[in-house]
Amino acid sequence: KAIRRQRQMCIRDRSGTSWNRNNWKGTEWNGKVWEGDPFQPDPDIPAGERNELSDFSRSGYQRGHLCASADRLFSMDANGQTFYLSNMSPQIGSFNSPNWSDLETQVRNWGRNNNFRDTLFVVKGGTIRDDQIIEYIGGKDPSSPTKVAVPKYYFCLLYTSPSPRD
Numbered sequence: 001k002a003i004r005r006q007r008q009m010c011i012r013d014r015s016g017t018s019w020n021r022n023n024w025k026g027t028e029w030n031g032k033v034w035e036g037d038p039f040q041p042d043p044d045i046p047a048g049e050r051n052e053l054s055d056f057s058r059s060g061y062q063r064g065h066l067c068a069s070a071d072r073l074f075s076m077d078a079n080g081q082t083f084y085l086s087n088m089s090p091q092i093g094s095f096n097s098p099n100w101s102d103l104e105t106q107v108r109n110w111g112r113n114n115n116f117r118d119t120l121f122v123v124k125g126g127t128i129r130d131d132q133i134i135e136y137i138g139g140k141d142p143s144s145p146t147k148v149a150v151p152k153y154y155f156c157l158l159y160t161s162p163s164p165r166d
Contacts, residue, residue: 039063042086051085051146055138061150064091066124068104089126090137090150103156110158119161126151 041050056063066087072078081087091100111120127133132152139147 038080038083039085039088040083042084045086049145051088051138051148053085055085055146055148056088056090059090059137061090061137062093062096063088064096064100065104068108070104071108089154090148091154095154100154107156107158121159121161123155123157123159125155127153127155 039053041047041052063085065082066089067082069079069082072082107120107122111122126149128149128151134150134152136147136149138144
């Protein structure tokens with residue numbers, strides 16, 4: 001279910017308005033007024049099957065975006081979805097920023113370069129093979145279905161589709 005949510009989250013809208021979470025304070029969205037950080041559980045995943053804020057608290061890891069907030073500034077809804085915990089992967093702080101953040105910026109720059117390609121597809125994630133997981137965080141007990149794997153490795157796959165030639 002979380003994977004389906006991620007695919008839906010990365011659909012592009014061209015409304016023209018630029019939203020950034022730093023501009024949300026006092027803004028009403030989804031029936032509530034945002035007063036701070038919009039990290040939240042994914043409302044499309046049932047409670048008991050989804051991650052909660054407590055799964056990440058005091059874990060020693062940062063909540064690393066898989067679909068970057070800066071990639072979804074065209075609407076408040078699209079940007080807000082990047083803060084769903086279904087889009088987060090626990091990352092060591094020194095990797096999340098600057099390394100992962102710098103990679104996201106470079107990919108965003110390539111994606112905006114129309115001379116480079118017509119379409120750029122981006123797939124990002126972490127390894128989940130048993131020997132490539134550092135540990136698990138969160139969950140109420142060791143067998144909890146909401147425990148979050150902390151990947152040892154992350155990947156970013158790029159696929160370009162060239163512009164058709166006349």
